[in-house]
Amino acid sequence: MPKRTTPSIERPERTQVLWLTLLLLAAYVPLAPHLAWQISAFVALLFALRIAAIRWPALIPGAWGLVVLTLIGVANALSTYEGWSGQSAGAALFVSMLVLKLMELRRKEDLRLATTLIGFLAVVQFLFDQSPWLAVYLGAVAVAGLALLVDLNGGLGDTPGRAAMGIAVRVSVQAIPLTLVLFLLFPRLSAPLWHLGTDPRKGTTGISDTLEPGAISELVLNGELAFRVRFETPPPDANQLYWRGPVLWQTDGRRWSAGAEAMAAGPAGALQDASRPIRYELTLEPTDQRWLFALDRPVSVPEGAFLTPDHRLLARHPISTPRRYRMLSALRYRTALPDRAGREAGLQIPDNVTHRMRRLAEDWRSQADNDWDLVELGLRFFNREAFHYTLLAPRLGPNPADEFLFETRRGFCEHYASSFAILMRLAGIPSRVVLGYLGGEPNPVGGYHMVWQSDAHAWVEVLIEDRGWVRVDPTAAVDPSRVDNGSASRMLGSGASVRFTLEQNDAIARLARNLRLLADSLDAAWQDWVLGFSMEDQLSLLKWLRLGGAREYGLAALLLVAFSLTLSIVLLVSLRDRPRVDPLEAEYARLCRRLARVGLERRPNEGPWNYGSRVRAQRPDLAPTVDRFLRLYVPARYGRGCDPEIHRALMSLVRGFRPGVDKGARPDC
């Protein structure tokens, strides 16, 4: 291929190359923690090379060098992520190639393309992080990128840098109303069209679908939010807020798991005597799991989810973005009795049950009149004996239930729930372990409850013959004097938790807490109005505009109308070029209008002096003002140029000038 010469106007300047490099660096930095270090190493190498090449242009690799670098970049991304699939792998590959483009900036066109792709890089990042800070930061990067585009286009006069920044900001501000209209009304997809493959996510915290000793006590140390709840009916007491998640049927004595039986889809047994349902809206943080948390027993089922026979709510797809759903729940109810298979699943006993566990269960059975009596005996056992409730549970060996019940007696909710459920099964009462959250911290600023990972909890449900499945929380039976508040407040901070009494006397701690509440309210608003805005919200907006019947078509029509209207307003307000009017001339024109109102119109052929003398002749009473005006106006307008002092004087003269109609002599014109 013959080498084409680049015309000088198309050759990028050094500062523009530097500007692009810094922008790309700024856009990459927040993405770096989400990608493997090998990717950042490659990217850093290229950035270093680029910046050095601004000083020593010979460092830019030639065509073969570029090929080699490209191969290295692709191989690096592929070997790090072992394939193409997954968002991280895709992002890594894209970033490597985009930064590689920095090596090939011969024409301004190359810089323009790279700048445009920075926008794509921003959108890629939102797959990893959707915090408002990142949005603001990348928004600023985008405006700076626009300024670079303006500067690349050139023709900006004497101060191109400042002009470019000003133009970019102006265009951005004008684009904001249109952006909002599009965001509000652009139709959304209700289900994804394709998947980029599963991304092995690290660091997504939350309740898992198995329970082992230490699982929850580890989880509660995580300070993250699990979900927010906005109650529409008066909220129940904090110790009634049991948010049900996975239900575990099967155990090998150490580890509890869901069990095949529970996963079998089937109609959920209807609740009986469910009274006074609680109405609320829940915004779940992404968990990458399918279950949706609900207060105790869900009565309604949100869209895109279903109810299992053991009253778990399952979504059809894993929750990878914040999910908002409205729910109805019952706190008082009676579940239907399970069939034979369900009863047997609740009685399955692990192999490693010890003799003293069996004896304890048989002992309770012989003392109790009925099943509920037996449950209460079990609870009393936890209360009477020296059981301690603590985050710092000792490590347990191969048979944790036995060890916990008879030796260590120090544990967290998973120890209590697990061993209590096994004891109940030994005594012949079907039981299962339920994972979820307990409580919720009211946020008076935002008017909702926050449920944190530190509220994670495990409890037991037992089958009582005439009542169905009944919730039993063995942890609550522990004597309050044996709750280890000290270590909890040391490890959890001052977060409100139902189970511990944490100290909050410190003024600074209270202030910190209030600030945290405020920050969380802002975050919640961000979640609700930006991240969680969905098709449903659009349709309810439509309904509010009384266009609800038209659904998607109404939305499209509304989008068109609102968009064109907004665009016209923006254009009218900000883009019209106004004629340049001399400020002095404007004052003179106003004077002429005032005089015309009393019948002394200026004739087209009259200059200021001629006009003035005619006015003087016809209306001597107006002469002083008009004379003073003209004596100031004429020299300033046709002589020395505009002096702000004179302009102000003329303005005040005209403003005070209200000629009345002369009743005596009508003007002869």
Place this chain on the structure above:
Amino acid sequence: MWRSSSPKALSSLFRRVPRGLNGVARVGRRQVYILPTRSGLSFAAVLLVMLLGSLNFQNNLGLLFTFFLASVGLVAMHHTWFNLLGISIRVRGGPPVFAGGEASFDVVIGSDGQRTRFDIRVPARRVSQQSIAVPGGDQRTIRVGLPAARRGLQALDELTVETRYPLHLFRAWCYAETDATTLVYPKPAEQAPEPDRAAGDNQRCALQGRLGTDDYLGPRAYRNGDSPRQIDWKAFARERGLVVKQFGGEEGEDVWIDWSKVTAPDAEARISLLTRQLLDAGEARARFGLRLPGIEEGLGRGRAHLQRCLARLALYDHAQANDPLDRAS
């Protein structure tokens, strides 16, 4: 990509910006054309990918960002269009050039409103493109070059004014009518025979013509084109009218450059030879005159006289054997 390859037949369909009575063309609404540039198309393609990706992953923040950039593009498109709307275009011919050189034209772009018009370009084939900003209420000049192939009046019938302000995503342009002309002198021959002397002997001329002393020769009445330096201002102050002081070395060294005294295969070659003779005579600071069939430019001296003679040659129509300048006056 649409710039250079629009064929004549197609381009005749476009509306022109008409010239006003004062020679100023003002760009109106219906004369501004706009299309996306290559950068604009790639911007749109990237936005489309962003939109599909954000919709698919139900990523509202990504959507918000995509919509922002799309709105910016749309607003920018209107900026591009409005940037050209209402500007005034006036074209002036440049100084005369010799054929084979480059005829230049001054395009004066004015912005009457308050807004500065950024990135105004007048694409031309030869001159490297230049992009200017015209502040509100002001005007700026772009010089455009056009290859001058033939002698005579080189006209710039039409001119494209374009802009890609602000983001280079769209190109707006308009075609403006002009009647600007630049005078193209004939291309001088490499060499020409010595013209005849009207008086005096050649020897003396050859000796002294090179010396070129600045002796005062005497007064002469002012003629258009005389340098103000040569005007006798003292005489003017004494109210004797405009009188030019003539300087020059050689007395009686009058050269007639004559059509009939030159032999050449055709008229253009003859004109080319005459041009060379004129230039030589001008350089030698001789008094010279020009005789063409039907036209005579009397004896004279100096740049203005030389230019007058060159203009005669540039516009000389041999077929009709008359002079357009005369016909015009």
